[in-house]
Amino acid sequence: MKPTSGGATVAGHDVVEEPDAVGRKIGIVFQDMSLDSELTAYENMFIHGRIYGLGGNELKDKIERLLKFVELWGFRDRQVKTFSGGMQRRLEIARSLLHEPEVLFLDEPTIGLDPQTRAHIWDYIRAMKEEHDMTVFLTTHYMDEAEMLADRIAIMDHGKIIAEGTADELKGLIDNDVIYLRIKAPEELRCLKANFIRGCKLLPDGRVRLDVENAAGALPRLFELASRGGIKILEVTYHRPTLNDVFLHLTGREIREDVDEREAMRVKMRTRMRMWGRRR
Amino acid sequence: MRVFTTMVYRELKKFSHSRARVVGSIVNPLIWLIFFGKGWSGVFSNPMATSIFGGVDYMTYLVPGIVAMTVFNMSFMQGITIIWDKQFGFLKEILVAPASRTEAILGRITGGAIRAMMQGIIILALSFALADLKLPGVLPALGMAFLVGIAIAGMGVAIALNMTSMEGF
Numbered sequence: 001m002k003p004t005s006g007g008a009t010v011a012g013h014d015v016v017e018e019p020d021a022v023g024r025k026i027g028i029v030f031q032d033m034s035l036d037s038e039l040t041a042y043e044n045m046f047i048h049g050r051i052y053g054l055g056g057n058e059l060k061d062k063i064e065r066l067l068k069f070v071e072l073w074g075f076r077d078r079q080v081k082t083f084s085g086g087m088q089r090r091l092e093i094a095r096s097l098l099h100e101p102e103v104l105f106l107d108e109p110t111i112g113l114d115p116q117t118r119a120h121i122w123d124y125i126r127a128m129k130e131e132h133d134m135t136v137f138l139t140t141h142y143m144d145e146a147e148m149l150a151d152r153i154a155i156m157d158h159g160k161i162i163a164e165g166t167a168d169e170l171k172g173l174i175d176n177d178v179i180y181l182r183i184k185a186p187e188e189l190r191c192l193k194a195n196f197i198r199g200c201k202l203l204p205d206g207r208v209r210l211d212v213e214n215a216a217g218a219l220p221r222l223f224e225l226a227s228r229g230g231i232k233i234l235e236v237t238y239h240r241p242t243l244n245d246v247f248l249h250l251t252g253r254e255i256r257e258d259v260d261e262r263e264a265m266r267v268k269m270r271t272r273m274r275m276w277g278r279r280r
Numbered sequence: 281m282r283v284f285t286t287m288v289y290r291e292l293k294k295f296s297h298s299r300a301r302v303v304g305s306i307v308n309p310l311i312w313l314i315f316f317g318k319g320w321s322g323v324f325s326n327p328m329a330t331s332i333f334g335g336v337d338y339m340t341y342l343v344p345g346i347v348a349m350t351v352f353n354m355s356f357m358q359g360i361t362i363i364w365d366k367q368f369g370f371l372k373e374i375l376v377a378p379a380s381r382t383e384a385i386l387g388r389i390t391g392g393a394i395r396a397m398m399q400g401i402i403i404l405a406l407s408f409a410l411a412d413l414k415l416p417g418v419l420p421a422l423g424m425a426f427l428v429g430i431a432i433a434g435m436g437v438a439i440a441l442n443m444t445s446m447e448g449f
Contacts, residue, residue: 023378034369038294050286051377079297 011102027101029092031108037081041072041091052099066094086117093124106138125149143243157251174241174249177215181208182235194225283379287387295395305354309346309403313410317342339411351400355429358392359436363443389437393429400425
């Protein structure tokens with residue numbers, strides 16, 4: 001595949017000139033499974049090691065160490081097709097580490113997994129970052145995952161990076177608290193207006209989103225305002241801005257009320273969050 | 281060379297794991313040999329038929345054909361495993377690896393040919409009980425089986441590489 005323009009280097013190697021050198025430096029866990037389900041866990045590891053030029057006792061020791069690391073050593077002689085989704089993911093992570101890559105790409109490694117397995121995989125990612133001193137690129141839709149694991153986070157929308165920084169830096173983009181209200185107003189209400197309300201949006205689900213400097217101080221005044229205007233407040237939630245809010249704020253998903261469902265879905269599919277750990 | 285041998289290794293490992301596929305691939309030709317072969321050998325036991333068959337009885341005439349057909353079918357099936365890998369992701373693992381793709385393809389073809397040859401050997405071995413076969417003939421038969429396997433597996437793989445779904449194959 002030839003680039004349309006520009007160039008890229010990975011770990012000091014040009015991706016067009018030296019694809020094999022790049023291949024040896026990177027490990028990849030794809031979004032979809034890429035294991036051979038007919039073979040056993042051990043054979044999958046062995047074949048990967050052989051293709052990457054490993055062999056002999058060195059390969060055997062590494063396979064044993066990594067399968068123990070992801071707690072699959074007891075299942076090494078079972079065919080991969082008998083594995084659960086979480087086990088397959090763990091095996092793929094172990095396999096991607098076999099040739100000791102300098103850069104590891106994880107494409108949504110926790111998608112479709114239960115919370116317990118997700119937490120497990122986070123532990124592995126942290127542990128291998130510590131142990132192998134590698135750069136980890138991780139794409140995810142889960143903001144909590146990005147916040148917990150990443151040193152640096154980049155938010156992507158429509159294939160372009162629209163914001164980049166640490167979790168705290170990104171949260172700094174929204175310097176106010178967020179209040180969500182569900183209200184019952186006498187007439188068709190566009191939005192609430194008051195000097196302490198910085199921003200107000202009607203959400204597609206019928207709720208009202210208010211940006212205020214300090215939610216704790218604004219709430220009593222809000223109730224006062226509501227009772228004076230004959231507005232009934234059915235439900236109130238508020239929180240400090242999270243990465244989720246930053247993401248929604250930047251990609252502007254919630255203000256695209258005019259787009260139809262299909263378009264909204266498409267936007268969601270194309271919107272990726274990307275993060276990576278800095279090399280220490 | 282390591283990629284080539286690894287791919288051959290993979291094919292043989294897969295073969296040894298799927299007992300159902302091995303048994304399945306043998307049952308069909310055996311049914312042919314036993315029911316079709318034995319059934320018709322009575323009809324073809326006259327001197328004229330024997331002269332058409334080159335001086336051997338019908339079963340002996342039939343066995344090489346069935347063995348060749350087994351090798352043919354099984355090695356052509358090798359193409360399907362490529363489509364399988366495309367759909368279930370293993371092909372990506374090969375494509376991102378710092379490996380020669382020529383070697384990978386040749387390994388797949390050779391692995392498939394060996395696998396098909398082994399299935400042919402099983403049929404051939406079982407046929408010794410059914411027909412009047414000569415042991416020295418086995419070696420050239422194996423050579424032929426391997427060549428047929430390489431050629432047909434190569435053809436199957438070449439077709440499969442240009443296909444995206446299993447249905448057309």
